[in-house]
Amino acid sequence: MEAYNFETAIKPFFWVASDKTFSVCLNAGTYKPEIFEWRKDEGFEGNGYDWASLAKVFLEEKRPDLAEDIRFDPEADMFCAYSENPDKLKEFITGFKETCENELQIQDLFLKAEID
Template sequence: MEAYNFETAIKPFFWVASEKTFSVCLNAGTYKPEIFEWRKDEGFEGNGYDWASLAKVFVEEKRPDLADEIKFDPEADMFCAYSNNPERLKEFVTDFKKTCEDEIQIQDLFLKAEID
């Protein structure tokens, strides 16, 4: 049996560790562009801000216990979530990725996302 590899499991998200904070990032437009496709008439493009809007809804609905620990700092071409607590951030990205892989759940969350 192959050992669990966190960094492989969260791809295409990627982990960035610095001295005091930990981040998980995603190059916008590279993962699940079809999620954003069906609301493009409203201005969604799948950029970093759109991913942050989706991630905020995910935290509110699915993981409110993480709300005080996970912060977002998106840019047009990159989604970024960060925290001082690496374990909580790992929980966030693992659960968020699982949800992104579930078409019904992610569409349900995306219906509640607001354009930033």
């Protein structure tokens, strides 16, 4: 049986550790572009800001217990979530990635996302 590998499990998101904060990032446009496709007429493009909007809804709806520990710093070409608590950030990204892989759950959350 293969051992669980966190960094493999969260791909295409990737983990970045520094002295005091930890980040999880995604190159925008490389993962699940079809999620954003069906709301493109509203201005969604699948950029870093759109991913942050989706992630905020995920936190509000699915993991409000993590909300005060997770912050976002998106850019047009990159989604980035960060925290000083690596365990909370790992919980967030593991749950968020699972939700992204479930088409019905991610569509439900995306309906509530607001363009940034």
